[in-house]
Amino acid sequence: xxxxxxxxxxxxxxxxxxxxxxxxxxxxxxxxxxxxxxxxxxxxxxxxxxxxxxxxxxxxxxxxxxxxxxxxxxxxxxxxxxxxxxxxxxxxxxxxxxxxxxxxxxxxxxxxxxxxxxxxxxxxxxxxxxxxxxxxxxxxxxxxxxxxxxxxxxxxxxxxxxxxxxxxxxxxxxxxxxxxxxxxxxxxxxxxxxxxxxxxxxxxxxxxxxxxxxxxxxxxxxxxxxxxxxxxxxxxxxxxxxxxxxxxxxxxxxxxxxxxxxxxxxxxxxxxxxxxxxxxxxxxxxxxxxxxxxxxxxxxxxxxxxxxxxxxxxxxxxxxxxxxxxxxxxxxxxx
Amino acid sequence: xxxxxxxxxxxxxxxxxxxxxxxxxxxxxxxxxxxxxxxxxxxxxxxxxxxxxxxxxxxxxxxxxxxxxxxxxxxxxxxxxxxxxxxxxxxxxxxxxxxxxxxxxxxxxxxxxxxxxxxxxxxxxxxxxxxxxxxxxxxxxxxxxxxxxxxxxxxxxxxxxxxxxxxxxxxxxxxxxxxxxxxxxxxxxxxxxxxxxxxxxxxxxxxxxxxxxxxxxxxxxxxxxxxxxxxxxxxxxxxxxxxxxxxxxxxxxxxxxxxxxxxxxxxxxxxxxxxxxxxxxxxxxxxxxxxxxxxxxxxxxxxxxxxxxxxxxxxxxxxxxxxxxxxxxxxxxxx
Numbered sequence: 001x002x003x004x005x006x007x008x009x010x011x012x013x014x015x016x017x018x019x020x021x022x023x024x025x026x027x028x029x030x031x032x033x034x035x036x037x038x039x040x041x042x043x044x045x046x047x048x049x050x051x052x053x054x055x056x057x058x059x060x061x062x063x064x065x066x067x068x069x070x071x072x073x074x075x076x077x078x079x080x081x082x083x084x085x086x087x088x089x090x091x092x093x094x095x096x097x098x099x100x101x102x103x104x105x106x107x108x109x110x111x112x113x114x115x116x117x118x119x120x121x122x123x124x125x126x127x128x129x130x131x132x133x134x135x136x137x138x139x140x141x142x143x144x145x146x147x148x149x150x151x152x153x154x155x156x157x158x159x160x161x162x163x164x165x166x167x168x169x170x171x172x173x174x175x176x177x178x179x180x181x182x183x184x185x186x187x188x189x190x191x192x193x194x195x196x197x198x199x200x201x202x203x204x205x206x207x208x209x210x211x212x213x214x215x216x217x218x219x220x221x222x223x224x225x226x227x228x229x230x231x232x233x234x235x236x237x238x239x240x241x242x243x244x245x246x247x248x249x250x251x252x253x254x255x256x257x258x259x260x261x262x263x264x265x266x267x268x269x270x271x272x273x274x275x276x277x278x279x280x281x282x283x284x285x286x287x288x289x290x291x292x293x294x295x296x297x298x299x300x301x302x303x304x305x306x307x308x309x310x311x312x313x314x315x316x317x318x319x320x321x322x323x324x325x326x327x328x329x330x331x332x333x334x335x
Numbered sequence: 336x337x338x339x340x341x342x343x344x345x346x347x348x349x350x351x352x353x354x355x356x357x358x359x360x361x362x363x364x365x366x367x368x369x370x371x372x373x374x375x376x377x378x379x380x381x382x383x384x385x386x387x388x389x390x391x392x393x394x395x396x397x398x399x400x401x402x403x404x405x406x407x408x409x410x411x412x413x414x415x416x417x418x419x420x421x422x423x424x425x426x427x428x429x430x431x432x433x434x435x436x437x438x439x440x441x442x443x444x445x446x447x448x449x450x451x452x453x454x455x456x457x458x459x460x461x462x463x464x465x466x467x468x469x470x471x472x473x474x475x476x477x478x479x480x481x482x483x484x485x486x487x488x489x490x491x492x493x494x495x496x497x498x499x500x501x502x503x504x505x506x507x508x509x510x511x512x513x514x515x516x517x518x519x520x521x522x523x524x525x526x527x528x529x530x531x532x533x534x535x536x537x538x539x540x541x542x543x544x545x546x547x548x549x550x551x552x553x554x555x556x557x558x559x560x561x562x563x564x565x566x567x568x569x570x571x572x573x574x575x576x577x578x579x580x581x582x583x584x585x586x587x588x589x590x591x592x593x594x595x596x597x598x599x600x601x602x603x604x605x606x607x608x609x610x611x612x613x614x615x616x617x618x619x620x621x622x623x624x625x626x627x628x629x630x631x632x633x634x635x636x637x638x639x640x641x642x643x644x645x646x647x648x649x650x651x652x653x654x655x656x657x658x659x660x661x662x663x664x665x666x667x668x669x670x
Binding site: 001007008016020023024025027028029030032033034035041044045048049322 | 370
């Protein structure tokens with residue numbers, strides 16, 4: 001049995017869908033069904049239920065965005081830094097393997113091959129850098145799991161959200177029976193507020209940045225496959241290979257969904273930070289080769305984006321299908 | 336393992352507390368962690384997880400009260416009548432024993448010993464009846480599990496809520512491997528909106544009626560004990576023995592909690608229905624002797640009320656203790 005913490009969040013729901021789809025025995029918990037943030041509750045529960053694996057998909061990423069974390073620091077710290085420690089301790093004491101959902105946003109920039117060496121470029125939005133990327137993308141190499149986080153409380157600037165995610169990775173460490181699975185800007189075909197593709201369609205104006213991103217169902221499946229294949233414990237960047245600019249994604253949205261609105265862009269980061277957001281945002285490229293070498297297959301980011309947009313389920317349709325399903329099956333409905 | 340459906344509701348939470356307190360393996364589900372209202376979801380889940388027992392503590396009783404069910408008839412019908420059928424079918428197909436939380440409010444009145452026979456008095460609030468009860472309570476006998484519901488869509492008047500609960504009992508039946516556990520006006524020491532003792536402290540004016548009621552933690556424990564003791568499947572009135580008037584409860588509240596406010600009563604039911612509520616309310620006395628004969632011990636209603644009031648946890652204290660617990664244990668908090 002697999003114990004899934006944070007089952008009602010968007011990452012937890014993706015794990016739930018994959019586990020159900022594969023007919024796996026799992027227990028989806030939310031803090032409302034059992035307060036697992038309390039050490040004793042969780043310890044007793046894990047000791048009693050003896051899961052083969054605990055998945056921590058719980059966290060606080062703010063609503064509607066991470067700026068909210070700047071104002072809810074206690075809740076953010078508690079969900080992203082304290083809770084993973086509690087889970088880690090419980091799993092260590094009960095000798096239960098576990099996986100923690102972390103974030104790729106603890107990096108800023110990429111490694112760039114220049115003058116015979118891979119140096120770190122922290123700001124991908126500098127004009128010269130983006131120019132170089134458009135002409136020679138092959139010179140850009142993503143951060144690997146061996147690179148230290150360069151957006152964290154130790155390496156400012158970083159948002160409070162990012163700081164707590166980096167802190168959790170540092171505290172959990174990689175010596176135990178645990179995975180650290182890094183997701184980045186999740187998306188899929190479901191038009192929901194957390195979805196990058198939904199966000200881009202709602203922003204009044206868009207920042208054109210360059211990123212590695214994760215199709216969230218691919219992400220959940222890949223994490224489970226690492227476990228099933230008994231891949232070595234440790235950190236994995238779980239992203240769809242390839243980096244993509246926001247402008248490219250918007251063009252795909254325009255081609256596939258044909259929205260009526262026009263999309264405007266912020267002139268530069270100076271304007272973006274002055275007028276749009278509070279907390280620093282990171283753009284980064286991550287290297288997925290450790291994941292791929294472990295035998296997990298991943299679609300490229302462009303394939304994943306194209307599929308998600310082709311199968312796009314607008315919010316209104318999702319609402320109706322949820323309403324229908326809660327009536328039970330057809331037989332019960334007909335009576 | 337015991338599967339608990341409706342784990343975030345007030346009855347579900349009581350089951351959760353008892354199961355945790357006794358170190359039992361259980362899986363608390365809410366519709367948000369897994370949509371068990373969908374037959375296939377639930378069927379796959381029960382077949383995969385093979386619980387020894389399924390507890391259906393899900394239901395819709397309206398907010399702030401059952402009047403709300405009159406306006407949300409689809410939701411009420413679906414949660415209280417359709418869902419139990421879905422669960423019953425899944426449990427039958429997977430041969431899984433289950434227990435359904437029903438309500439004592441499908442009865443109105445009591446049986447009264449008069450002229451050598453037990454006749455049904457449907458309205459306990461008629462002045463002569465209450466007078467007789469205050470002088471000769473021994474003449475009043477509660478409805479037993481053998482009595483048919485007399486407040487239902489078949490026997491109007493009844494609220495829409497009560498109608499759906501009675502319908503579910505009828506549809507589930509007692510031929511299978513299932514319990515029907517009837518709760519009535521739940522209360523305990525937690526100052527929460529569903530709690531009878533909280534409600535009485537909030538009503539601007541009170542209806543003085545006469546009822547059998549259930550301390551909700553006693554209720555959950557008793558249901559689990561029936562299962563553990565392998566008591567025969569079927570219907571059980573799970574109430575604290577003894578009937579009590581609202582006026583008596585209010586006097587206990589005044590003595591123990593010493594609230595600053597005064598308590599006023601509606602003149603009679605005519606005024607109550609004209610000015611306070613929409614849907615018919617039932618007052619009834621239930622007989623707990625089947626439960627007691629099965630070997631389950633229950634405190635009297637007055638003992639349970641006195642304990643709940645002595646250990647009263649005001650809403651503000653509950654809020655603080657919930658906030659504290661979600662920080663994890665002391666060690667994590669101190670870092």
